[in-house]
Amino acid sequence: MRIIEADQVADVRAGEVPAHVGVIMDGNGRWAQMRTLTRSEGHAAAEDAVVATVDACLDLGVRWLSAYAFSTENWTREVEEIAFLMRFDEWLLRKERRDELNEKGVQIRFLGRLDDPRIPEDSRDWLVETAALTEHNTRMVLGIAFNYGGRAEIVDAVRALVAQGVAPEEVTEERLAAELYAPDMPDMDLVVRTSSEHRTSNFFPWQATYAELVFLDTLWPDFREGHLYSAVAEYQARRRRMGAASAAAGADRRA
DSSP states (O other): OOOOOGGGHHHHHHSOOOSEEEEEOOOHHHHHHHTTOOHHHHHHTTHHHHHHHHHHHHHHTOSEEEEEEEEGGGGGSOHHHHHHHTOHHHHTOOHHHHHHHHHTTEEEEEESOTTOTTSOHHHHHHHHHHHHHHTTOOSEEEEEEEEEOHHHHHHHHHHHHHHTTOOGGGOOHHHHHTTSSOTTOOOOSEEEEOTTOOOOTTSOTTTTTTOEEEEOSSOGGGOOHHHHHHHHHHHHHSOOOTTOSSHHHHTTOOO
């Protein structure tokens, strides 16, 4: 992907901006290893990238940003690393940064299996407090995928339908979508993954079905506004047919 110059940002602002951007924040551990730091120190370095990404999205007018913070598979990591990742106020959004986002009108939600007993009570309290603090903000939604897995989300939605007594023949895409963690979440237009990995790793498979995928070599702690602008410029340069057979049938359709 070509990194755009600062004088090209105005062109990106003037173009078609994705309503919903997803970011798979990868590379914290490798970033730390390159600097002979601990993996926890690498995670702690991720906060600046999160705030820079939020600021760039606010500047462009993105309505929803979803970030992958902790997956259902991450419980297999070392105990010390997991314990650190549970402390959101020490690595992802310290209190002062959270309060800054609140002042900017950002609503913060946590999406995943939040009732998992492995999540420490004080960590869960912090998630609830943060969501309550920002729930009335309307400028942008920052959805943080925590203890999240795309397959788990779909399984939970199916279980909800079963619990309601919905018959198999009554199950539709619309009814299942209504049971996802955030039913009001718009489909993703753009998904960006850092650190050279070219896969989506169970990141919102339902919502990202038609998303444009952009992969960067940059490690997440080094991700800044310019990278997000460049990813959006790449999105704007692509033709999205959304299942149409040709450009004539679905000319330049965007979600």
